Amino acid sequence: MSIGLHYSSGYNSALAEVLPDTHLFDIAKYGHALALVESRLGAERVAPHLRPVTEEVSHTELCLIHSERYLQALETPSVVARALEYPPVEQLSAELVDAEILRPMRLAVNGTIAAAREALMHNRLAFNLAGGYHHASRDRGEGFCLYGDAYLSIVRLRQEGLLGTQDPVLYIDLDAHQGNGMARLCAEHQDEQVVLLDLFNTDIYPQDRVAQQRVDRAVPLISGMTDRTYLGLLRAHLTRAMASVKPRFALYNAGTDILAGDPLGGLNISEEGVRERDRFVLQTLRAAGVPVAVVLGGGYTPQSHRLIANMLCDALMERGESDGAGGACG
Numbered sequence: 001m002s003i004g005l006h007y008s009s010g011y012n013s014a015l016a017e018v019l020p021d022t023h024l025f026d027i028a029k030y031g032h033a034l035a036l037v038e039s040r041l042g043a044e045r046v047a048p049h050l051r052p053v054t055e056e057v058s059h060t061e062l063c064l065i066h067s068e069r070y071l072q073a074l075e076t077p078s079v080v081a082r083a084l085e086y087p088p089v090e091q092l093s094a095e096l097v098d099a100e101i102l103r104p105m106r107l108a109v110n111g112t113i114a115a116a117r118e119a120l121m122h123n124r125l126a127f128n129l130a131g132g133y134h135h136a137s138r139d140r141g142e143g144f145c146l147y148g149d150a151y152l153s154i155v156r157l158r159q160e161g162l163l164g165t166q167d168p169v170l171y172i173d174l175d176a177h178q179g180n181g182m183a184r185l186c187a188e189h190q191d192e193q194v195v196l197l198d199l200f201n202t203d204i205y206p207q208d209r210v211a212q213q214r215v216d217r218a219v220p221l222i223s224g225m226t227d228r229t230y231l232g233l234l235r236a237h238l239t240r241a242m243a244s245v246k247p248r249f250a251l252y253n254a255g256t257d258i259l260a261g262d263p264l265g266g267l268n269i270s271e272e273g274v275r276e277r278d279r280f281v282l283q284t285l286r287a288a289g290v291p292v293a294v295v296l297g298g299g300y301t302p303q304s305h306r307l308i309a310n311m312l313c314d315a316l317m318e319r320g321e322s323d324g325a326g327g328a329c330g
């Protein structure tokens with residue numbers, strides 16, 4: 001048994017070189033996370049798990065969940081600037097926006113589809129080292145999210161016959177923000193097979209009450225919440241969801257913006273708390289034999305890449321130990 005790490009250096013936008021002194025979003029964090037895993041475990045140990053993502057998701061695939069009109073609107077830099085909440089993008093040419101913003105995201109969307117495919121084909125755990133654009137809906141990009149990668153991966157797996165139309169899917173969203181785009185996409189497609197579990201800070205963006213009506217288990221959190229309360233809620237709700245759903249496949253948005261000090265998340269979870277969260281989710285799903293694809297979601301502290309590396313190291317180490325190989329995992 002193996003674990004897949006879907007990744008492309010193309011995920012890391014060069015936008016920071018074009019627009020120095022940028023954005024909250026560390027757009028090279030995916031590469032930083034992978035480099036840290038390699039430095040802890042040794043590159044030779046990570047290499048067998050790497051699955052290079054070489055192609056972008058196609059326009060035809062994006063049209064499965066987005067309107068043609070919306071996809072065309074993304075050719076206008078001011079539309080992208082609004083969705084990314086970053087006005088300097090308006091000043092860039094459409095070509096540069098495509099090359100440094102849209103293309104990295106289209107690659108990452110294909111990475112989510114590829115990770116989901118690997119997880120289901122081989123009944124294993126697969127990570128996309130990006131993705132988790134959970135605010136994007138059919139006609140709208142917002143909150144740094146342009147394409148609904150998680151929902152699109154479910155649609156594609158059904159098309160490919162890997163997932164039956166009646167197979168229950170569990171979507172677990174532990175990013176600090178409400179996954180409103182994912183919920184809206186499920187509602188728009190009248191998709192009742194996808195069960196949504198979302199723990200999110202109700203004090204912050206997006207406070208989307210329409211989207212919340214579609215969420216099967218919406219677990220409201222309040223600003224400043226600490227490890228003990230948070231992990232208690234997670235354990236209770238994931239355990240109950242697993243008892244009622246029996247998922248054929250699970251998607252996990254492991255956003256790291258729940259970390260204490262995150263400028264957007266508003267929660268007060270320690271680094272060890274985030275690590276425990278990820279261990280609990282992945283062990284619970286894998287112990288039940290559920291194939292799992294993980295996407296990374298948000299995370300706006302300089303430590304975000306380290307939290308991602310912790311999760312990847314723990315997953316690889318657990319597998320390594322059962323394969324009889326040991327090693328240090330920071």
Ligand SMILES: [Zn+2]
Pocket residue numbers: 175176177255257297298299
């Ligand atoms: Zn978030």
